[in-house]
Amino acid sequence: MTQQPSQSPQFFLTAPSPCPYLEGQFERKVFTHLVGDRAPELNDLLTQGGFRRSQNIAYRPACETCRACVSVRILAQEFQPTRNMKRILKRNSDMIGSAHEAEPSTEQYSLFRTYLDARHRKGGMSDMTVLDYAMMVEDTHVDTQVIEYRRRGADSFVTGRGEGELIAVALTDRMADGLSMVYSFYDPAHEERSLGTFMILDHIRRAAAAGLPHVYLGYWVNGSRKMAYKVRFKPQEHLGPNGWSRVE
Incomplete structure (x- = not known):
C-alpha cells in the first residue's frame, strides 16, 4: 500500500485470513494510516474506539461471524x-x-x-x-x-x-x-x-x-x-x- 492518506483518514478492509487465536475462524481487519501532525490525536480517538497500533497503522477486528475479540x-x-x-x-x-x-x-x-x-x-x-x-x-x-x-x-x-x-x-x-x-x-x-x-x-x-x-x-x-x-x-x-x- 503506497497511497498516502488525505487529511481525513481513509479506512481499508483486509481479505479474510485464518484466525491466529481461534481454530476454524477467519479474521478480517479494518485499518487506517497514522501519519502527519494529527496522528497522536487520531491514535487517541481510535484506541478509545477499540483500535490497536502497529507501526503507522491503526487496526481493529472486522470479522464477519465472530465477536470474540474485546478491547480491554x-x-x-x-x-x-x-x-x-x-x-x-x-x-x-x-x-x-x-x-x-x-x-x-x-x-x-x-x-x-x-x-x-x-x-x-x-x-x-x-x-x-x-x-x-x-x-x-x-x-x-x-x-x-x-x-x-x-x-x-x-x-x-x-x-x-x-x-x-x-x-x-x-x-x-x-x-x-x-x-x-x-x-x-x-x-x-x-x-x-x-x-x-x-x-x-x-x-x-x-x-x-x-x-x-x-x-x-x-x-x-x-x-x-x-x-x-x-x-x-x-x-x-x-x-x-x-x-x-x-x-x-
Whole structure:
C-alpha cells in the first residue's frame, strides 16, 4: 500500500485470513494510516474506539461471524494488586524500568529473537529480521517510548536506570487518557519472575503516578488461553456495542 492518506483518514478492509487465536475462524481487519501532525490525536480517538497500533497503522477486528475479540483497559487509579501480584512485585523488586526514545538497539533485537524463538516460533512474527524489528519500534508518528527493564544499580535512584543485562522490554504509547502497551517481550530464562505480569503492573503504576486513568492491553479473546491473563487485572473496562463497561 503506497497511497498516502488525505487529511481525513481513509479506512481499508483486509481479505479474510485464518484466525491466529481461534481454530476454524477467519479474521478480517479494518485499518487506517497514522501519519502527519494529527496522528497522536487520531491514535487517541481510535484506541478509545477499540483500535490497536502497529507501526503507522491503526487496526481493529472486522470479522464477519465472530465477536470474540474485546478491547480491554485497566482502571489504573482504582487498581489493587492481588496477593499473587504482590508476590510478583516483590520477586522483581530488584528490577527497574527506564524509558527511552523509540529507538531500536542490537541488544533489544537479540532479546526479541530469543523471546520469539522460545515462545512464538510458529507465530506471524517468527521471521522478523533486525530491519523488521527496527521498523516496529521507530516507525511511529505518536508519542512512543521503549521501556527497558534491568536489575537495579547502586545509583539507580539518581540515574533512574538499571544496570546489567537487558531482561525485558515494552514498546508503549502515551496517550491523553493512558498508556497503551503496544508490544512487550522478555528473557524466557527468567520464567520464575512472571515478567509479562510484572510489566503490566509496572505500567499500571506508571499510569497512576502520571494521573492517567487507563492502561490499554489490546484484545482479550474469549476462548483463547493465550489471552486469558488480560482479565486478571481488575477493575477494568471492556468495549462493547454500547461503549465501555466496567468489569470487576
